[in-house]
Amino acid sequence: MDTDPDSAARVALGRLRAEVGKVVIGQDAVVTGLVIALLSRGHVLLEGVPGVAKTLLVRALAAALDLDAKRLQFTPDLMPGDVTGSLIFDNRTAEFQFREGPVFTNLLLADEINRTPPKTQAALLEVMEERQVSVEGAPRALPEPFVVAATQNPVEYEGTYPLPEAQLDRFLLKLTVPLPSREEELGVLRAHHNGFDPRDLRGAGVTAVANAADLAAGRRAVQRVRVADVVLGYVVDLCRATRVSPSLELGASPRGATALLAAAKAWAWLNGRDYVTPDDVKALARPALRHRVRLRPDAELEGVTVDSVLESVLATVPTPR
Structure with a gap:
């Protein structure tokens, strides 16, 4: 035991x-x-x-x-x-x-x-x-x-x-x-x-x-969960990408980056690891960031959703290997 x-x-x-x-x-x-x-x-x-x-x-x-x-x-x-x-x-x-x-x-x-x-x-x-x-x-x-x-x-x-x-x-x-x-x-x-x-x-x-x-x-x-510098950089790059998205008038703040990091560490530990992977960050990106960004009115009228914008950000920001 x-x-x-x-x-x-x-x-x-x-x-x-x-x-x-x-x-x-x-x-x-x-x-x-x-x-x-x-x-x-x-x-x-x-x-x-x-x-x-x-x-x-x-x-x-x-x-x-x-x-x-x-x-x-x-x-x-x-x-x-x-x-x-x-x-x-x-x-x-x-x-x-x-x-x-x-x-x-x-x-x-x-x-x-x-x-x-x-x-x-x-x-x-x-x-x-x-x-x-x-x-x-x-x-x-x-x-x-x-x-x-x-x-x-x-x-x-x-x-x-x-x-x-x-x-x-x-x-x-x-x-x-x-x-x-x-x-x-x-x-x-x-x-x-x-x-x-x-x-x-x-x-x-x-x-x-x-x-x-x-x-x-x-x-x-x-x-005590470890986070490599490249993964820290990935969290920052995701949040910075929301700030320049043409569909968003408000991107994620640095507090959003710290929240995403904290959630990813907890998720990694629940999955039996003492280190964070880029997939952990991806898994928590939407729940950690969807309420911290705001759509532009024209994007909202076109039927764009916050989650679809975050999907696009996840797809365009290079994932560390």
Whole structure:
């Protein structure tokens, strides 16, 4: 039996996809992206139409990792204190007591983040960056790990407050949650027909197959993953190519390059390697960069998509050998 802690952590985290797959069918890539974010101490933007199990996916992942999870529904009347917490006057002690907000958790599902005003969005994004809440000048650290999975609907924009580019840049990855295939949708219906209750994960057989210690060991191991100079150069060249693309009016920033590097290191480690290959960079380029670039209006009118532009960049930038 392998007692190497790095290998043990990798095996434990590798079981997550199968465990989440007990209740969420056909979303392995999204689960992998969330694990990469957890390993990289980054946050994730999930984009998908309603009803593709985004909430269930996050809850199942938290249960399989034995982490605390909370869900916060963003609405137009949500205030910053509803996110971070607020001071409440206690009549018994005649003092103000701090009541923790939903951000005091390990895995926060921020549902429909583009439905709340910029002031509340900014409060969450500040917490994501600082990993603490300041109340009356006193900082309160958030639990470790702390990752936000924020969702937004890609087709309904009426009455929403789109996140500006500077705030989108704070997310490590943007993952698209696709509609299931016909066979996968049949599997969903069979599960519900046989009595599956989305609110009862334990009854559905989801158990903790990894924990915070495995995640911490994985994070330490990812930090030791080696990256050759030619691969570093490849990451930089990809990001620089987005800045000169004729279809884009905004290219990826240097923060985008660091995010792509961090995600590629986590992906390499999950695949059992202690070094990053150009293929690792290619695999994470779209989720790491798609929310950091902006199409030109004329390109958008012609039906060009961000992912197609990134495909073109990947095809034209020389791959190191």
